Amino acid sequence: MRDLIITNSSRLELSMRLMDVIVLECAGALAGLLHFHIPLSETPPIHTVLLHFCSALAFLLFPQFQLYVSWRGRSLPDMFVRLVGAWGVVLLIGLFFSFLVHHVGNVSRLWMFYWYALGVALLVVFRFAVYYALRMLRAKGLNSKRVIIVGYGSTGKEMHRRAMQQDWTGYDVKAVCADPLDSDKIVDPSIARLASLKEVHDYAVAQHIHEIWVTLPLTASSRLQELQYLMRNTFVDIRWVPDVLGLQMLSNRMGNFLGLPVVDLNQPVTSGIHGIVKEIFDRSFALLALFLLLPLFIVIAIMIKRTSPGPVFFKQPRLGLNGRQFNVYKFRTMKVHQEQNTVTQATKNDPRLTPIGGFLRRTSLDELPQFINVLLGDMSVVGPRPHAMQHNEIYKDLLETYMLRHRVKPGITGWAQIHGHRGETETLDKMATRVQFDLHYIQHWSLWMDLRIIAWTAFKGWTGKNAY
Incomplete structure (x- = not known):
């Protein structure tokens, strides 16, 4: 029961995509009633064609904007920005399609505006409902993900604290692999202490661990490579959260430089x-x-x-x-x-x-x-x-x-x-x-x-x- 949603994540994604299509179809029909005061089927046929074309296009394009990845522990405003952008791109493509079929002059721009606004509003409401439903399930111990933390310095302790404090994210820390001095600081007797990376592998397989959070310092890259090698035949997500809380940084923004990912350490927020x-x-x-x-x-x-x-x-x-x-x-x-x-x-x-x-x-x-x-x-x-x-x-x-x-x-x-x-x-x-x-x-x-x-x-x- 605890892993029911996790094991059926692909079906959940398909359901979400289909629901988005239904939401957009309803938003388009409602926009037609608001603007034309008659059913959309009684307006010029291009509106019905665009309704079905854009809804189907959303089914295909929305995944490209990462709208169906797990937002567990991630920023909701970022998801809504992606949603607004994705729906806008779909409607622009739909407008271009109407131009190609030589019916752009028959398309009501005001109807499309109503459709866009209603579509955004209904999609956001739908996602809020799904998000808070999952949040309540996780707070009750359902749909949780079992986690091992590797490294228990400042960042490891902070990740553990946040996982316990924000129980609605659904992360359940089961074990910690750290130096003996750091392990002794763990007061919860239910958390397993692992002495080596080999034990991490064995514990992850035996206890069906979902994620491993690596919070080692930047100097411990060799241990990260060793862990990756040990876990190469498992299907456990490995997240690297470098132990940087001890560093004095002005920012930690990810970016792209010369085609490679970079982290800006001392670029203040007031840049750009x-x-x-x-x-x-x-x-x-x-x-x-x-x-x-x-x-x-x-x-x-x-x-x-x-x-x-x-x-x-x-x-x-x-x-x-x-x-x-x-x-x-x-x-x-x-x-x-x-x-x-x-x-x-x-x-x-x-x-x-x-x-x-x-x-x-x-x-x-x-x-x-x-x-x-x-x-x-x-x-x-x-x-x-x-x-x-x-x-x-x-x-x-x-x-x-x-x-x-x-x-x-x-x-x-x-x-x-x-x-x-x-x-x-x-x-x-x-x-x-x-x-x-x-x-x-x-x-x-x-x-x-x-x-x-x-x-x-x-x-x-x-x-x-x-x-x-």
Whole structure:
């Protein structure tokens, strides 16, 4: 009973394909009633021909879009995107077919639009129903897949935790093959401990295992080859999930390069189309901010000039995107002085501060001219704060991941700043914590995250005990 659906997966796929054809036929007929207000059979014959032609074509083409593979543990939005694309391709081919038979002029474009929209809606509803029905069965222990985990480092433990926590995915971890020290960390007595890859093979055959998850580190490729050889005569799925949780990566996106699969380890999320979206948002936001803040700029400039001699703005070199140097702009908060090959961070009650400088720093108003840097393309509204050049030279050798923060544009505010990690970093631990928050932002960036940080900064983040 537990393997009933698994052993009949081919029949389930055929049933799904036939149901999709029925769904599309019904969607086309319903679209005809909505548009023509009469049965589709009473409209020009090309509509009925297209109805049957496209439905049959979907039966043949949908498998090419991987719509019938197991989506157990995979992303549902990805499946729906494939579904929308596949149905669109089928209708385009149908429209081209009507052109070839010289009846394209008789085809109602509005009917085809209704058919497309209704088809997408009904196909999605149907898949949701199937998905949640299978999910409930798996949560009850039915239709589950028995799994062996090979390697029990950080990634192996995480895979095991997720399999137990997300019981609706239907993965039942039966055994673990790991070093004795790692095996001792398994508290569940029902899980078998396997000491060698030969035992993995014997256990998989005896217990009818469905999948083996290999979570070995990248350096253990020889063991992966050995496992593949041992399992060569079995029909067990082997998934390789490299143990990379210990690596500091900005991304793990799969791609294709020179015809071969590649994994980008340090390409930030804000590259590609996401980078364009962020760039447009930054420039637009900076232009609006500078326009609205112009009166405040004038007031601050007058106060700076009246309280101390020197320029209104202070500029200093910083590292930007991919290490490109630029000059960051701030309102001057200190008396004009010269430092030789060193940068001394501002401290509480710093004697170098001008009468207005302390207030500007505590309220972060001194940072406002950096909207000019954003407009020039040197900075983003949100991102890791740019540090002095000398600090970069110091910390790049002390903190292994320090320079990864320069894979994106620096920002006026950031994830670290709204969590209180701003101001003076007099200890290595403080800088390490700030860098970890910066890397979290880079790895999990979204436009919504930027908006949250901006809102938090506007209402709560302009002042703080560490700002001086």
